Amino acid sequence: xxxxxxxxxxxxxxxxxxxxxxxxxxxxxxxxxxxxxxxxxxxxxxxxxxxxxxxxxxxxxxxxxxxxxxxxxxxxxxxxxxxxxxxxxxxxxxxxxxxxxxxxxxxxxxxxxxxxxxxxxxxxxxxxxxxxxxxxxxxxxxxxxxxxxxxxx
Numbered sequence: 512x513x514x515x516x517x518x519x520x521x522x523x524x525x526x527x528x529x530x531x532x533x534x535x536x537x538x539x540x541x542x543x544x545x546x547x548x549x550x551x552x553x554x555x556x557x558x559x560x561x562x563x564x565x566x567x568x569x570x571x572x573x574x575x576x577x578x579x580x581x582x583x584x585x586x587x588x589x590x591x592x593x594x595x596x597x598x599x600x601x602x603x604x605x606x607x608x609x610x611x612x613x614x615x616x617x618x619x620x621x622x623x624x625x626x627x628x629x630x631x632x633x634x635x636x637x638x639x640x641x642x643x644x645x646x647x648x649x650x651x652x653x654x655x656x657x658x659x660x661x662x663x664x
Contacts, residue, residue: 515636516593517663522656523548524594531596534604534616535560538581541594541621550592550623558583559621567605569614570638576647577614579604580637582622582630591629594621595659597651617651 524544531537542556562583570578601615620637624630641647646662653659 514664515633516640517660519591519593519633520595520659520663521545521548521550521592522660524550524592525656525659526594526596527653527655527659528599529596530599531602534563534579534581534602537579537596537598537602537619538563538621541596541619545592545594545621545623548592550588550590552587552589555583555587555623558587563605567607567610569604569606569616570641571606571608571614572641572644572647574644575601575615576617576644576651577601577604578618578620578637578641578647579614579616580620580622580634582624585625585627588623588625590623591625592623593633594623595619595650596621597653618647 539556545551559581563581568580596619601617603613604616606612606614
């Protein structure tokens with residue numbers, strides 16, 4: 512179903528049941544994973560947070576289980592990859608459609624792409640995957656990397 516997502520998603524960059532106090536915490540957790548795995552430069556986390564403040568990525572899905580897809584410019588990326596966090600408790604992200612509105616987000620995909628043209632493709636892959644409330648609920652309930660792989664495979 513989401514083969515491109517699964518191919519971009521490093522199992523080492525999947526963090527389930529994250530306890531985070533803020534959107535910045537979640538972004539830093541995933542950015543650190545991507546940095547440890549050699550995908551991004553040390554500047555990546557701060558660049559993602561700065562971009563999120565200017566161009567929010569919270570996607571309203573019509574319920575409590577919304578998704579955010581923070582990312583930044585290619586100069587902070589060494590090689591393309593994707594990180595995923597499911598949250599123990601939702602964290603507030605600004606709505607991409609209305610920056611003044613805060614959304615409770617339960618699933619966060621951090622994109623690390625070094626080709627701007629690929630950003631739209633990956634966003635479309637993610638958007639296609641998250642259209643299903645059942646998939647979002649199953650991702651949140653996932654207990655292992657294997658569960659995530661089965662859901663996205």
